Amino acid sequence: MKITPIIGIEVHVELKTKSKMFCGCSADHFHVEANIHTCPVCLGLPGALPVPNKVACQWCVKLGLSLGCSINEESFFERKNYFYPDLAKGYQITQLQKPFAINGRLNIDGHNIRINRAHMEEDTGKSVHVDGSTLLDFNRSGVPLVEIVSEPDLISAEEAKKYLNKLQQIIRYIGISDADIEKGSMRCEPTVNVCIDDQFYTPLAEIKNVASLTGVMNAINYEIKRQVDEYQSNKITKNSTNKTTRGWDADKNQTFLQREKEGSADYRYFPEPDIPPITFTKEQIEEIRQTIPKLPDEKIAEYKLLGLSDYDASQLADTKEFAEIFEKIISLDQSPEFAKFSANLLIGPLKIIEIDINKINPDHFKELFDKKSELSSTAIKQLILDSYQSGQDPLVLAKEQNLFQVSDTGALEAFAKEVIEANPKAVEDYRKNPLAIGFLVGQLMKISKGSANPQTGKEILEKLLK
Amino acid sequence: MTDLNKLTLKEAREGLKTKKFTPVDLVQSCLDRIKLLDVKLNSFVTVISEEALKQAKTVDINLPLGGIPLAVKDNYLTKDILTTASSKLLDNYIAQYDATTIKKLKNAGAIIIGKTNLDAWAHGSSTETSDYGPTLNPWNLNHLPGGSSGGSAAAIAADETIISVGSETAGSIRQPAAWCGVVGFKPTYGRVSRYGIIAMKSSTDSPGPICKTVDDAATLLEIMSGHDPRDATSINEDTWKKPEIRQNLNGLKIGLPLSYFSPQTQPEVKEAILKAVDILKKLGAQILELPDVLDPKYSIAVYTILQRSEVSSNLARFDGIRYGHDRSYFGTEAKRRIMLGTYSLSAGYYDAYYLKAQKVRTLICQDFDKQFQKVDAIIGPVSPTTALKVGASEGQAMFGELQDMLVEPSSIAGLPGISIPCAFDKTGLPIGLQIMAPQKREDLVYQIAKLFEDNTDYHLQRPNL
Numbered sequence: 001m002k003i004t005p006i007i008g009i010e011v012h013v014e015l016k017t018k019s020k021m022f023c024g025c026s027a028d029h030f031h032v033e034a035n036i037h038t039c040p041v042c043l044g045l046p047g048a049l050p051v052p053n054k055v056a057c058q059w060c061v062k063l064g065l066s067l068g069c070s071i072n073e074e075s076f077f078e079r080k081n082y083f084y085p086d087l088a089k090g091y092q093i094t095q096l097q098k099p100f101a102i103n104g105r106l107n108i109d110g111h112n113i114r115i116n117r118a119h120m121e122e123d124t125g126k127s128v129h130v131d132g133s134t135l136l137d138f139n140r141s142g143v144p145l146v147e148i149v150s151e152p153d154l155i156s157a158e159e160a161k162k163y164l165n166k167l168q169q170i171i172r173y174i175g176i177s178d179a180d181i182e183k184g185s186m187r188c189e190p191t192v193n194v195c196i197d198d199q200f201y202t203p204l205a206e207i208k209n210v211a212s213l214t215g216v217m218n219a220i221n222y223e224i225k226r227q228v229d230e231y232q233s234n235k236i237t238k239n240s241t242n243k244t245t246r247g248w249d250a251d252k253n254q255t256f257l258q259r260e261k262e263g264s265a266d267y268r269y270f271p272e273p274d275i276p277p278i279t280f281t282k283e284q285i286e287e288i289r290q291t292i293p294k295l296p297d298e299k300i301a302e303y304k305l306l307g308l309s310d311y312d313a314s315q316l317a318d319t320k321e322f323a324e325i326f327e328k329i330i331s332l333d334q335s336p337e338f339a340k341f342s343a344n345l346l347i348g349p350l351k352i353i354e355i356d357i358n359k360i361n362p363d364h365f366k367e368l369f370d371k372k373s374e375l376s377s378t379a380i381k382q383l384i385l386d387s388y389q390s391g392q393d394p395l396v397l398a399k400e401q402n403l404f405q406v407s408d409t410g411a412l413e414a415f416a417k418e419v420i421e422a423n424p425k426a427v428e429d430y431r432k433n434p435l436a437i438g439f440l441v442g443q444l445m446k447i448s449k450g451s452a453n454p455q456t457g458k459e460i461l462e463k464l465l466k
Numbered sequence: 467m468t469d470l471n472k473l474t475l476k477e478a479r480e481g482l483k484t485k486k487f488t489p490v491d492l493v494q495s496c497l498d499r500i501k502l503l504d505v506k507l508n509s510f511v512t513v514i515s516e517e518a519l520k521q522a523k524t525v526d527i528n529l530p531l532g533g534i535p536l537a538v539k540d541n542y543l544t545k546d547i548l549t550t551a552s553s554k555l556l557d558n559y560i561a562q563y564d565a566t567t568i569k570k571l572k573n574a575g576a577i578i579i580g581k582t583n584l585d586a587w588a589h590g591s592s593t594e595t596s597d598y599g600p601t602l603n604p605w606n607l608n609h610l611p612g613g614s615s616g617g618s619a620a621a622i623a624a625d626e627t628i629i630s631v632g633s634e635t636a637g638s639i640r641q642p643a644a645w646c647g648v649v650g651f652k653p654t655y656g657r658v659s660r661y662g663i664i665a666m667k668s669s670t671d672s673p674g675p676i677c678k679t680v681d682d683a684a685t686l687l688e689i690m691s692g693h694d695p696r697d698a699t700s701i702n703e704d705t706w707k708k709p710e711i712r713q714n715l716n717g718l719k720i721g722l723p724l725s726y727f728s729p730q731t732q733p734e735v736k737e738a739i740l741k742a743v744d745i746l747k748k749l750g751a752q753i754l755e756l757p758d759v760l761d762p763k764y765s766i767a768v769y770t771i772l773q774r775s776e777v778s779s780n781l782a783r784f785d786g787i788r789y790g791h792d793r794s795y796f797g798t799e800a801k802r803r804i805m806l807g808t809y810s811l812s813a814g815y816y817d818a819y820y821l822k823a824q825k826v827r828t829l830i831c832q833d834f835d836k837q838f839q840k841v842d843a844i845i846g847p848v849s850p851t852t853a854l855k856v857g858a859s860e861g862q863a864m865f866g867e868l869q870d871m872l873v874e875p876s877s878i879a880g881l882p883g884i885s886i887p888c889a890f891d892k893t894g895l896p897i898g899l900q901i902m903a904p905q906k907r908e909d910l911v912y913q914i915a916k917l918f919e920d921n922t923d924y925h926l927q928r929p930n931l
Contacts, residue, residue, distance in 0.1 A: 040562065040563050040662075044783045045543075045562065045563070046543060046549070046551075046556075046559075046561075046664045046665075046783070047542075047543045047565060047660075047661065047662040047663050047664050047665065048661070048662070049660060049661050049665075049696060049697050049698065049699075050698065051695065051696060051697070051698045052698065079779050081778075081779050081782060081811070083782065083785055085785075085787055088783060088788075089782065089783045090779070090781075090782020090783045090785055091779050091782055136787075266812055266813045268778075268779070268808065268811035268812055268813075268816075269811075269816075270775060270776075270779070270811055270816070270820055273667075273668035273669035273699075273776055274665075274668050274697075274698060274699060275698045275699075276698060276699060
C-alpha cells in the first residue's frame with residue numbers, strides 16, 4: 001500500500017503591536033490581570049466601533065511580501081458571525097474575499113510550499129474554566145492576528161516542522177511577533193489527510209490545540225497512522241461533508257474527535273460596514289518592502305559565497321541578531337579565512353542559550369584571528385568565551401593566563417630533550433613508526449603547560465631524533 | 467415665568483443670555499411639561515429630573531448650548547444613564563460611556579432631561595414596537611408619531627423639550643418629524659459620528675437633530691458634526707458650519723421626482739408638495755420635473771435585505787451572557803429581522819440577496835449622481851401619508867418600509883436631507899416636505915429649508931394639548 005500524506009497548515013500569529021487591532025488598548029495580555037486591557041470596543045459594548053490599526057495592517061503586508069505574496073491593492077474586512085462566549089461582538093472581524101496578501105510560497109529544502117494567503121483579523125477573548133464555571137477574560141479580545149494559510153503541499157510531519165520553523169524565523173526576522181508557540185503567540189492548526197495508492201483520499205481532519213512544534217509533528221504522525229488504519233477498516237473516503245475537527249492530547253499523545261461535519265458550518269460572512277475598504281498604493285507597498293531586512297535564505301546564500309558550509313551558514317542565519325553580529329565581525333576583515341574563523345567561534349563556544357548579542361565585541365574576533373598562530377585552538381575558544389563574559393580584551397587575558405604559545409626554538413629544544421629522555425619507550429616506537437610522534441608532541445605540550453606551538457615542537461622533536 | 471418650554475433654541479438662548487430666566491427655570495419648565503403630558507404621550511423612556519436640575523444650577527450659559535434642555539433618543543449611549551433602545555432586553559443597562567455626539571452636546575452645555583422612546587432597536591416607523599408602549603402623536607392622540615425617532619419628534623412637537631436628537635437609518639428622523647410637524651435634519655452619512663449609538667444598519671445609520679426650527683436644527687448639527695477618530699466611516703472634515711442665509715433661490719434648480727408620487731400617495735400630501743413647489747418658485751427657484759428617477763420600490767427591497775443582514779449581525783452581541791437577559795427578550799420585530807437577515811446572509815443565498823442588494827444600491831447611488839447633474843437639490847413628500855392611526859403597524863411586517871419608501875433612496879445613498887412642515891391635512895395632521903442634496907451639501911439643504919420656513923408659518927403652529 002502506498003501512503004502519501006497531504007498536509008496543509010493554518011498558522012495564527014499574534015502581532016506585537018503596542019495597541020490592539022481595532023482600539024487603543026494595550027495588546028499585551030500574557031500574564032496580565034484579567035480584563036484590565038479593555039474598552040467599549042474590545043468588550044463589544046453597544047455602540048462601540050472598530051478603527052483598524054494601521055501598523056498591524058502594514059505588518060500583515062510586510063509578512064505577505066516576505067512570503068513572496070502578491071498584495072491586494074484594494075482589500076476589505078469582513079464579519080465572520082458565530083456565537084461563542086469569549087467572542088464579544090458575536091462576530092470576528094477578519095478577511096475572506098480580499099485578504100491583504102495572497103499567493104506566496106516558502107521553500108523547504110527545494111520543495112516549494114504554496115501559501116494561499118496571509119490575512120488580518122482579531123483575536124478572541126479567553127475562556128477560563130474554574131471549578132465547573134467559566135470566567136471570561138477580554139484582555140486578548142481584539143489583539144491583532146495574522147492568519148497564514150498554506151496549500152496542502154506538505155508531505156510529512158518532518159517537512160511540516162521545517163515549514164513552521166522557517167515561518168517562525170521569518171516572522172521574527174521582520175520583527176512583527178515573538179511567534180512563540182508555547183506562549184500562544186503562534187498557533188498551528190494542521191489539516192491532514194492521506195492519499196492511498198494514488199487514488200483514495202481519506203477524510204480531512206483539522207487538528208487543534210497543538211502547543212509545540214514537537215506536538216505538531218507527533219499529531220500529524222498520529223493522524224496519518226490513524227487515518228490509514230481507519231481507511232483499511234471502513235474504506236471511507238473524503239467528501240464535502242465529512243471533514244472533522246480533532247483535538248490534540250499531548251499527554252496521551254493522540255488526537256480525539258471534537259466536531260463532525262465541519263463542511264456545513266456557515267459563518268455568514270459579509271463586508272464589515274464599520275470599516276471602509278483599505279487601499280495600499282504601489283508606492284506604499286514598495287515603502288513597506290523597503291523595511292524588510294535580508295531574510296535567512298538570502299543570508300545563507302551570501303555566507304556560502306564566503307566559503308562557509310551549508311550547516312555553518314544556516315546556523316549563523318538562525319536569528320537576525322546572530323546574523324547581524326556575524327556580519328559586523330566580518331566587516332573587519334574580508335578574507336574567507338576570517339569568516340570561517342569567526343563562524344567557528346560563533347556557532348561553537350558562543351552558540352549558547354540566552355546569549356546577549358550586544359555583549360559580543362567584533363574586535364575580539366579580529367584580535368584573536370591576527371594572533372591565531374600563537375594561540376592553540378582550545379585557547380582561542382576559551383578566550384572568546386571569557387572575553388564575552390567579562391568584556392575584557394582576549395589578548396590581555398591570554399597574556400595573564402600564559403596562553404601564548406612558545407615558538408622560540410631554544411626554549412622548545414629544552415622541552416624536547418626533556419621529553420626524549422623521559423620516554424625512551426616512545427622514542428623507540430617512533431623509530432619503528434614515525435606516526436608515533438604524536439605521543440611525544442603531547443608530552444611536550446604537557447610539560448610546556450600548553451604554551452608550546454605544537455607544530456614547531458613537532459619539528460624540533462623530529463630534528464633531534466633524526 | 468410660564469411656557470418657557472415652548473421656546474425655540476434661539477429664543478431660549480437669548481432669554482438665558484439676557485437673564486430673563488435661568489437654566490433652572492428652563493429645565494424645570496420642560497420637566498413640568500413632561501410631568502403633565504407624558505402620561506399620555508409616552509415620549510420618554512427615562513426622565514432625568516434631579517441630575518438635570520443639578521446641572522442647570524452650575525452650567526455656563528455662555529456655552530453654545532449652555533443650559534438648554536435636550537431630549538436624547540434612547541439608542542444613544544449616555545454614561546451612567548439607563549440606555550434601553552426601547553427593548554426590554556436592555557431594561558437594566560446603564561451605559562458605561564457617552565456617545566461621541568453626547569460628549570459634544572454635553573461639552574456645549576446641553577442638559578439631558580430624558581431619553582426618548584423609539585421602536586425597539588429602532589426597528590420601525592411607528593414607535594409602536596417599543597417594549598415600553600407606543601408614543602402618541604401630539605397633534606392627535608389617536609395617531610402615531612412615526613418612527614423610529616418618534617419619542618424625540620413628539621417631545622419637540624409637544625414642547626416637552628427645547629431640542630432633541632434622533633437617528634436615521636432610512637427615514638427615522640425625517641418621517642417622525644414630518645408626522646409630528648417638526649424639523650428633522652438627517653446629515654450626510656459620516657457627517658456625525660456613530661460611535662456610541664446602538665448600531666442598527668451600520669452602513670446608513672446617521673444621527674441628527676430634531677428641533678422646532680430649521681435654524682435650531684442647523685445649530686445642533688454644527689455641534690454634533692465633525693470627524694471622529696473613533697468612527698472609521700466618519701467624514702474626514704472639520705465641523706459643518708451653517709452657510710449664509712440666501713435672500714432668494716435665484717439660479718437654483720430644484721428637481722421634483724415624479725416617481726415619488728405613487729398611487730398610494732395621499733392626494734392631500736401631493737397637493738401640499740405642489741403648493742410648496744409654488745412657494746419655492748416664488749422664491750426664485752427653477753423647478754424641474756424629474757421623469758426618470760428610479761422607482762423608490764427598488765429601495766424598499768435593497769433596504770430590507772441590507773438592513774436585516776446587518777441587524778442579524780449587530781444584535782449578536784446581546785447573547786445572554788453580558789446584558790442580564792437572554793435573547794428571548796427580543797421582541798417579535800427584532801426576532802423577525804434577525805431571522806430574515808440570517809437567512810439572506812447564509813451560504814447559497816448570499817449572492818441572490820445580499821450581493822444583489824449591494825449592486826442595486828450602487829445603481830441607486832448612480833441614479834442620484836445622474837439626477838444631480840441636472841438639478842442642485844431634490845424635493846418631495848417625506849411620507850406618502852400623514853400620521854396613521856395607532857395600531858396601523860400591527861401585523862404589518864413591511865409597515866416601516868412603506869412609510870419610509872420616499873426617504874429610503876436618499877438614505878441608501880447617504881445623502882443629506884431635511885423634513886420641514888409644509889401643510890396640514892383636513893384633520894389637522896402635519897405634512898412634511900423633504901429637501902435632499904448631494905453628499906456633503908447640507909449647506910444647500912439648509913439654505914432652501916431656511917428660506918422656505920422664513921416665508922411660511924407652519925413651523926409656528928403647535929398642537930393643542
